[in-house]
Amino acid sequence: xxxxxxxxxxxxxxxxxxxxxxxEFGDSPANREKEFGIWQxxxxxxxxxxxxxxxxxxxxxxxxxxDHVAIIGRNRPYLYWxxxxxxxxxxxxxxxxxxxxGDEISYVLEHCxxxxxxxxxxxxxxxxxxxxxxxxxLEHMVYLDPxxxxxxxxxxxxxxAALQNRGRxxxxxxxxxxxxxxxxxxxxxxxxxxxxxxxxxxxKGVVLSNxxxxxxxxxxxxxxxxxxxxxxxxxxxxxxxxxFIFSIGQAYWSGFCxxxxxxxxxxxxxxxxxxxxxxxxxxxxxxxxxxxxMIRMEDASRFKRWLFKVFMDHANKVGPKILDGExxxxxxxxxxxxxxxxxxxxxxxxxxxxxxxxxxxxGEAIGPELFxxxxxxxxxxxxxxGQTEASVFITQQKDNEVRADTVGTPTPGVELKIAENGEVFxxxxxxxxxxxxxAESTADTKDAExxxxxxxxxxxxxxTGHLRIIDRAKxxxxxxxxxxxxxxxxxxxxxxxxxxLEAVVFGNGREKCTAFINIDLTAVGxxxxxxxxAYASYQELAGHPRVLDMIQSHVxxxxxxxxxxxxxxxxxxxxxxxxxxxLDADDGELTRTRKVRRRIIEEKFADLITALYxxxxxxxxxxxxxxxxxxxxxxxxTLSIRDAAVSGGSERIAAE
Amino acid sequence: MKDxxxxxxxxxxxxIGGILMEMRNITLRFGGVVAIKDISFDIREGExxxxxxxxxxxxSSMLNVISGFYHPQEGDVFFRGEKRPAMKPYQVANMGIxxxxxxxxxxxxxxxxxxxxxxxxxxxxxxxxAQAIWWGKAEREEIENRELVERVxxxxxxxxxxxxxxxxxPYGLKKRVELGRALASEPKLLLLDEPMAGMNVxxxxxxxxxxxxxNDEFGTTIALIEHDMGVVMDLSDRVVVMDYGKKIGDGTxxxxxxxxxxxxxxLGVAHD
Numbered sequence: 001x002x003x004x005x006x007x008x009x010x011x012x013x014x015x016x017x018x019x020x021x022x023x024e025f026g027d028s029p030a031n032r033e034k035e036f037g038i039w040q041x042x043x044x045x046x047x048x049x050x051x052x053x054x055x056x057x058x059x060x061x062x063x064x065x066x067d068h069v070a071i072i073g074r075n076r077p078y079l080y081w082x083x084x085x086x087x088x089x090x091x092x093x094x095x096x097x098x099x100x101x102g103d104e105i106s107y108v109l110e111h112c113x114x115x116x117x118x119x120x121x122x123x124x125x126x127x128x129x130x131x132x133x134x135x136x137x138l139e140h141m142v143y144l145d146p147x148x149x150x151x152x153x154x155x156x157x158x159x160x161a162a163l164q165n166r167g168r169x170x171x172x173x174x175x176x177x178x179x180x181x182x183x184x185x186x187x188x189x190x191x192x193x194x195x196x197x198x199x200x201x202x203x204k205g206v207v208l209s210n211x212x213x214x215x216x217x218x219x220x221x222x223x224x225x226x227x228x229x230x231x232x233x234x235x236x237x238x239x240x241x242x243x244f245i246f247s248i249g250q251a252y253w254s255g256f257c258x259x260x261x262x263x264x265x266x267x268x269x270x271x272x273x274x275x276x277x278x279x280x281x282x283x284x285x286x287x288x289x290x291x292x293x294m295i296r297m298e299d300a301s302r303f304k305r306w307l308f309k310v311f312m313d314h315a316n317k318v319g320p321k322i323l324d325g326e327x328x329x330x331x332x333x334x335x336x337x338x339x340x341x342x343x344x345x346x347x348x349x350x351x352x353x354x355x356x357x358x359x360x361x362x363g364e365a366i367g368p369e370l371f372x373x374x375x376x377x378x379x380x381x382x383x384x385x386g387q388t389e390a391s392v393f394i395t396q397q398k399d400n401e402v403r404a405d406t407v408g409t410p411t412p413g414v415e416l417k418i419a420e421n422g423e424v425f426x427x428x429x430x431x432x433x434x435x436x437x438x439a440e441s442t443a444d445t446k447d448a449e450x451x452x453x454x455x456x457x458x459x460x461x462x463x464t465g466h467l468r469i470i471d472r473a474k475x476x477x478x479x480x481x482x483x484x485x486x487x488x489x490x491x492x493x494x495x496x497x498x499x500x501l502e503a504v505v506f507g508n509g510r511e512k513c514t515a516f517i518n519i520d521l522t523a524v525g526x527x528x529x530x531x532x533x534a535y536a537s538y539q540e541l542a543g544h545p546r547v548l549d550m551i552q553s554h555v556x557x558x559x560x561x562x563x564x565x566x567x568x569x570x571x572x573x574x575x576x577x578x579x580x581x582x583l584d585a586d587d588g589e590l591t592r593t594r595k596v597r598r599r600i601i602e603e604k605f606a607d608l609i610t611a612l613y614x615x616x617x618x619x620x621x622x623x624x625x626x627x628x629x630x631x632x633x634x635x636x637x638t639l640s641i642r643d644a645a646v647s648g649g650s651e652r653i654a655a656e
Numbered sequence: 657m658k659d660x661x662x663x664x665x666x667x668x669x670x671x672i673g674g675i676l677m678e679m680r681n682i683t684l685r686f687g688g689v690v691a692i693k694d695i696s697f698d699i700r701e702g703e704x705x706x707x708x709x710x711x712x713x714x715x716s717s718m719l720n721v722i723s724g725f726y727h728p729q730e731g732d733v734f735f736r737g738e739k740r741p742a743m744k745p746y747q748v749a750n751m752g753i754x755x756x757x758x759x760x761x762x763x764x765x766x767x768x769x770x771x772x773x774x775x776x777x778x779x780x781x782x783x784x785x786a787q788a789i790w791w792g793k794a795e796r797e798e799i800e801n802r803e804l805v806e807r808v809x810x811x812x813x814x815x816x817x818x819x820x821x822x823x824x825x826p827y828g829l830k831k832r833v834e835l836g837r838a839l840a841s842e843p844k845l846l847l848l849d850e851p852m853a854g855m856n857v858x859x860x861x862x863x864x865x866x867x868x869x870x871n872d873e874f875g876t877t878i879a880l881i882e883h884d885m886g887v888v889m890d891l892s893d894r895v896v897v898m899d900y901g902k903k904i905g906d907g908t909x910x911x912x913x914x915x916x917x918x919x920x921x922x923l924g925v926a927h928d
Contacts, residue, residue, distance in 0.1 A: 036807065037818060263815050
């Protein structure tokens with residue numbers, strides 16, 4: 001693939017793509033947002049005007065070329081425009097996670113030296129005002145939703161609308177300057193800086209150039225034939241690289257429409273109303289949807305349950321084959337068509353997935369049953385593998401080459417290699433420029449020839465060329481007797497049970513493996529209701545003996561399946577406990593993208609881990625928790641520890 | 657007599673204007689029971705005024721007098737300086753007074769949206785026939801009203817339950833919907849009867865936030881009855897304290913807190 005200017009013409013920046021879209025698809029919708037119960041929409045030419053007005057305003061309040069401008073808030077068209085407006089004004093947008101707490105925000109603001117912030121609402125403004133003292137460079141804040149902010153001191157605070165109006169008023173004086181700055185952008189100028197959520201240590205600022213974003217968007221959009229009339233729903237955090245690629249990169253490259261939900265709570269309704277054609281969700285979202293369907297089916301009448309079972313069994317049998325264009329008998333096709341009319345069609349409609357042409361899941365391993373359920377319905381769900389440093393795409397699955405246990409073949413333009421220790425390396429036009437102000441980490445991750453270390457261990461299947469990921473390279477360890485320890489592999493198997501929300505497996509350097517389990521309150525709560533089990537709190541439900549019995553049976557099932565894999569049979573879980581609280585990002589136990597932070601959990605719950613290994617039947621503990629408003633409290637609990645049966649495999653090896 | 661037009665600006669920048677409503681020597685009896693004994697106080701424009709007191713002190717009766725539902729045997733109610741004649745509740749609503757109830761009074765089978773739309777009833781001018789055939793002015797009117805209702809829904813952050821029947825909602829949300837219906841009528845004076853009864857701490861905090869925001873954003877005058885002393889002291893500009901139908905205290909939260917009669921009423925001192 002030609003990576004020079006030729007392929008993209010003069011389209012070497014996001015503002016340049018915006019200008020092209022306004023010229024070529026001026027009247028087609030670029031953004032929609034549901035507000036006051038109605039979908040409001042903006043065409044590409046309207047977006048170009050809004051962005052220009054804001055960019056002029058930013059120039060007027062002193063945003064200079066190369067300035068970092070932080071953007072924080074939920075997915076709204078205005079904030080997407082803000083990113084492009086910052087680029088037009090010559091600055092670099094730095095989106096932040098909207099649920100980040102004070103010191104996370106102050107660290108990032110201080111690190112990138114942001115002088116300006118664009119915030120979504122009062123909540124975000126308050127958070128920033130709280131840490132204002134620690135952020136020396138901060139000069140001015142722009143807010144979008146004026147509610148509750150009227151009485152604030154406006155000497156360093158401006159509303160988004162007021163700033164746009166100021167920009168419009170000063171158009172004549174500033175247009176020249178603005179256009180000069182926009183024209184100065186090229187393939188090598190920075191497009192965006194994204195902070196990695198950081199499973200270890202402080203977040204790092206990943207600098208992505210226009211070349212990274214535009215080349216990646218172009219390659220991946222061509223791969224899946226994205227078109228101007230596609231629709232996506234933007235609901236994942238704006239600070240996450242995936243959202244930037246889908247809602248800015250690919251959207252501006254292909255000219256399709258990005259829809260923003262009314263609020264986080266209305267996401268499912270909005271999804272159904274929009275009916276996206278291109279859809280991305282982490283496995284967690286698909287899992288929640290499936291859990292909800294199953295819970296509602298449990299409450300349905302006997303006839304409906306029977307109908308559902310008959311047709312879902314049939315769908316599981318032939319659905320994926322039909323989707324992959326394989327040979328399927330006439331009778332089976334007729335039955336599938338009937339099922340489509342009675343069950344699959346209405347179900348897809350309820351889920352908001354009727355029109356999905358291309359669906360992706362990534363971020364975590366997806367359970368095979370879960371994956372097959374959606375494919376059986378006829379939804380073209382695929383997997384991709386990527387990371388922030390790669391501008392998302394490293395590998396993805398081609399249509400008709402979809403499997404639950406691999407992450408596909410390299411995206412066009414990407415080269416892969418596997419190091420001796422099993423770590424996956426890639427080289428691509430999307431590979432990041434550097435970590436901001438962190439030459440040391442940059443050198444550790446990316447070598448002189450442009451190969452980037454992913455930190456994941458995996459291998460390429462010889463016959464198909466598909467990449468398979470085993471675990472984080474640094475999490476893969478050895479047990480005391482030298483057998484392979486891959487915690488994620490076991491945790492994923494546990495998490496495929498709807499009753500288990502999260503699991504953390506320990507065992508590196510130890511004789512045997514043990515686990516912490518978090519129950520899924522929706523699934524287990526519904527089960528408790530049906531079985532007449534009364535509970536007053538999460539903690540009480542989590543400690544209920546019958547819940548423990550149920551979890552124990554899940555653990556034992558997993559043990560049996562782990563034992564079947566010779567390499568990993570040492571990872572069977574001998575003892576486990578069900579945690580009295582949900583692991584939470586506010587307590588630092590998960591990252592903002594909900595990945596487990598092993599080291600922190602190991603430190604925080606050291607007493608529980610000790611108990612798991614000293615064969616005591618119960619353990620009492622006190623845990624500090626952080627409430628959403630930042631206050632701290634503590635909960636105390638006595639947890640019982642269960643022994644789980646392990647299958648023969650591991651005993652045999654241990655005995656040798 | 658106090659100056660009825662004097663206005664002041666509070667520490668947090670709100671403007672509290674002249675007297676909006678004044679009760680003068682109100683006495684209310686039910687047969688031989690005297691619910692309210694010779695009570696006088698006023699409510700100023702833009703303020704949050706609380707009425708507190710132990711159980712059976714006559715707070716709800718007082719609110720019903722303000723809302724025009726009860727007609728006191730003695731005393732007068734003045735609204736914007738003019739004596740208010742005995743009125744039907746709908747006439748009071750037309751004057752710009754809206755309320756919520758201690759025991760939620762919503763249409764359980766109707767959606768949240770429809771419930772809040774009923775708050776616009778006093779603002780609808782077109783006839784039943786015109787509304788039924790959905791034509792001309794009736795259509796325009798409904799669109800305008802719906803827009804206003806949507807702003808209320810947005811304000812109270814209940815977009816996700818817009819189409820949900822009220823009967824299926826938990827208690828805390830029903831309370832919020834009821835506040836929404838009262839707000840939809842764009843009241844000058846909003847009466848809240850125990851807006852936080854039966855709520856947990858988080859719901860109380862949310863509701864307090866909404867009450868402050870309503871007062872702040874729309875400049876609505878609010879009179880509320882509440883049991884939770886912490887909430888009352890934090891929210892209100894001035895507090896009236898009642899005990900056994902009598903007024904035993906009136907002033908800022910600070911003044912009321914230091915009033916010996918109030919302390920006695922709450923800590924329990926023998927009555928003679």
